[in-house]
Amino acid sequence: MLALAPALWTFVEVPGVEPTNTAAERPLRPAVLWRRKSFGTHSAAGSRLAERLLTVAATLKAQHRNIVDYCVYRPS
Secondary structure, three states, rough: OHHHHHHHHHHHHHOOOOOOOHHHHHHHHHHHHHHHHHHHOHHHOOOOHHHHHHHHHHHHOOOOOOOOHHHHHOOO
């Protein structure tokens, strides 16, 4: 713990560094709630699919892009 002490106080010494990790946890919250409501998946393949879909959804949301527009195939 003493070896990590300098990193624990970075927010005091560096302006603009938040004292919590709330911003990092906020995008994960929908995935956590989905897993809790659905009781997760029942196979490795289902877990991979859920991981990928939730990652795509979080990334597109962070980029302010529409998830449906990205996922729906529209031939040109």
